[in-house]
Amino acid sequence: MDAAFTAEQDEIRRTLRDLLARHAGPGEIRAAVRTAEGHDPALWRRLAQGLGLPGLALSEEYGGAGCTPTELALACEETGRALLPSPLLATAVLAAPLITALGTPSQRAELLPRIADGTLTAALAVPGGSTAAALGLTGDNRAAPWSGGGRAGGIQARHGDGGWRLYGEAGRVLDGHSAGLLLVAAHTGGYPRSRTLLFLVPTELLVPTELQVRAEVSGGASTEAFTDASSGTEGLTRTRLTSLDETRPLARVELRDTPAVLLGADTETVDVCGALAATGRTAAAVLAAEAVGAAAGALERTVAYVKEREQFGRAIGSFQAVKHRLADLYVRVEAARSAAYYAAWDPAAGPLALAQALETARTVAGEAVQLHGGIGFTWEHEAHLYVKRAAADELLFGPVHRLRDHAAVRAGLFGDVPAQALAHGAAV
Numbered sequence: 017m018d019a020a021f022t023a024e025q026d027e028i029r030r031t032l033r034d035l036l037a038r039h040a041g042p043g044e045i046r047a048a049v050r051t052a053e054g055h056d057p058a059l060w061r062r063l064a065q066g067l068g069l070p071g072l073a074l075s076e077e078y079g080g081a082g083c084t085p086t087e088l089a090l091a092c093e094e095t096g097r098a099l100l101p102s103p104l105l106a107t108a109v110l111a112a113p114l115i116t117a118l119g120t121p122s123q124r125a126e127l128l129p130r131i132a133d134g135t136l137t138a139a140l141a142v143p144g145g146s147t148a149a150a151l152g153l154t155g156d157n158r159a160a161p162w163s164g165g166g167r168a169g170g171i172q173a174r175h176g177d178g179g180w181r182l183y184g185e186a187g188r189v190l191d192g193h194s195a196g197l198l199l200v201a202a203h204t205g206g207y208p209r210s211r212t213l214l215f216l217v218p219t220e221l222l223v224p225t226e227l228q229v230r231a232e233v234s235g236g237a238s239t240e241a242f243t244d245a246s247s248g249t250e251g252l253t254r255t256r257l258t259s260l261d262e263t264r265p266l267a268r269v270e271l272r273d274t275p276a277v278l279l280g281a282d283t284e285t286v287d288v289c290g291a292l293a294a295t296g297r298t299a300a301a302v303l304a305a306e307a308v309g310a311a312a313g314a315l316e317r318t319v320a321y322v323k324e325r326e327q328f329g330r331a332i333g334s335f336q337a338v339k340h341r342l343a344d345l346y347v348r349v350e351a352a353r354s355a356a357y358y359a360a361w362d363p364a365a366g367p368l369a370l371a372q373a374l375e376t377a378r379t380v381a382g383e384a385v386q387l388h389g390g391i392g393f394t395w396e397h398e399a400h401l402y403v404k405r406a407a408a409d410e411l412l413f414g415p416v417h418r419l420r421d422h423a424a425v426r427a428g429l430f431g432d433v434p435a436q437a438l439a440h441g442a443a444v
Contacts, residue, residue, distance in 0.1 A: 021090070029090050032067065036098040042398040045263065048101050053194045054256070054265030055101040063102065064134020070108045071132030074116070078128035085298050089305035089360040096309030099401055101263040103137040105306070106191040109299045111138035111199050117291040118214060118280040127197065127216075139195035141269045143170035143203075145188030147412060150201060151296025153367050154418035158289045171271060173202035173215060180215060180278055182271040188412065192267030193256040195219065200269075200276065201288075212288050215276035219249055250275060261408035263401065300366030301359035303413055307373035307406070308353045311380040314402040315345050318384045325389070338387065345380050352376040371419035377406040 021029075039059055040048075048056040063069045073088045074080025081087070088108065095104060112131050115124060115138075130136035142150040142162065149155055149162040162170075171184030182202050192198065198217040205211050251274035259266045280286055319342060322333030332338055352373045359369035381402040385392040392399040410416060424430060 025087060025090055028087055029094060032091055032094040036094060036100060040098045040100050045099055045101065049262040049265070054191065055103065060102055061134060068132070069104055070134050073108065074112060074128055074132050078124065079132040085301060085363065086360040089302045089356065092302050092306040093309035096306035097313040099263050099310060099313070099405055101265065103191045103195065106139045106195065107131055107137045109302050110140045110295065113295045113298065114140070114199055114214060114291055115279065117294065118286065118288065120280055123279065136197060137191065137195045138197040138199060139189050139192045140199045141186035141189045141192055142201045143184060143186055145186070147188070148414065150292055151299060152293035153296050153300055153413060154422050157292055171200060171202040173204040173213060173276070180276045182215060182217070182274045182276050184271055186269040188266045189269050190412070191265055192269050193254045193265060198269065199279065200271070214279040214288055216279050217249060217252065217274060217276045219252065259408065260411070261404040263405060264408050264412070297363040297366040300370040301356065301363050303409070304356035304359055304366065304369040304373035307377040307409060308349065308356050310402055310405050311349050311352065311377040314380050314384040315349055318342070318387050321388055341383060341387065345383055348376045348379060367419050368423045370413065371416045374406065374410050374414055375416050378410065381406045
């Protein structure tokens with residue numbers, strides 16, 4: 017493969033890095049995470065409308081740039097370097113591909129242009145906070161009970177005269193408190209013929225679009241039912257949670273007889289689990305690039321610090337022991353970057369690249385704190401933000417050993433493995 021980037025790809029990286037250097041420093045990041053949205057709305061509009069980030073991987077038919085996941089991965093590498101809090105991951109990496117793969121023509125025409133121009137953000141809500149399992153990263157999402165399969169649990173969907181209604185709870189929904197649209201994975205069909213489907217739950221009523229009108233008709237009168245955000249959707253409560261990493265805002269989504277619209281057609285041929293797994297592989301590649309960016313950012317800050325910090329009359333970066341540690345970190349970052357770039361070209365390698373990137377981010381962030389010395393342990397310094405990002409990402413999309421275990425099973429390294437073992441990573 018040709019690993020060289022095109023002039024357009026280099027320009028995307030350079031433009032975004034310059035913009036974030038001016039508007040997403042440590043002070044701006046700390047202020048952004050304390051807003052009601054969990055990110056800077058003005059900066060998000062600039063990224064969406066000025067640079068077109070949410071629509072990078074969307075086709076031109078829907079107002080996107082028609083690029084590949086490689087461009088999206090490069091963009092996320094830069095946002096990861098700055099630890100930028102934004103709806104980019106939840107909207108463009110997780111939700112938009114599912115709408116593209118499963119949505120009806122009218123749903124795609126209605127939702128994707130709004131996602132591309134940044135006026136609509138979306139979030140994927142799965143039961144139990146099992147995002148990695150739902151995306152098929154840590155186990156077979158067809159065999160695993162992540163969707164609440166069986167007689168109870170998870171999120172249940174039932175169809176009546178008024179349309180679809182949802183009941184249940186989803187925890188740890190990325191950007192779920194502020195998203196204008198929720199993609200909810202729900203269990204339906206009863207115990208004998210159970211299956212998982214995706215449903216659209218609009219949370220904003222600013223424009224009476226066809227989707228929102230259908231939801232209102234099926235749900236009757238709307239009520240205010242949010243903890244941290246206003247909504248007109250009946251029976252829906254969203255609560256922003258206190259998360260380990262403030263730059264990854266999470267929410268608990270509660271559905272109490274909430275009206276919803278089925279994503280796509282209600283046919284037996286709809287492969288929701290397959291679409292989730294395909295999205296998961298691409299998302300893993302993009303997440304790997306983002307984790308590499310975070311690791312590179314932590315390393316760059318550490319290198320700059322050891323050049324300035326003096327001990328015994330000389331910069332500590334001149335000591336051989338410090339040089340060796342930094343050299344080891346540099347090799348780790350470059351190896352993880354190579355894996356992430358390859359995965360962006362071949363998403364099948366996404367889970368393994370993600371495992372390597374998450375492990376690298378954890379190691380580099382820990383070493384960054386150590387090499388910063390006493391100041392690295394303080395709340396005021398940004399070193400702890402990289403540690404929290406590495407730990408939170410592994411909790412959300414890992415752990416690393418489960419990512420590698422499932423990748424090895426899929427590759428057939430362990431021979432014929434029973435279905436129970438395929439789902440083991442998701443069930444534990």
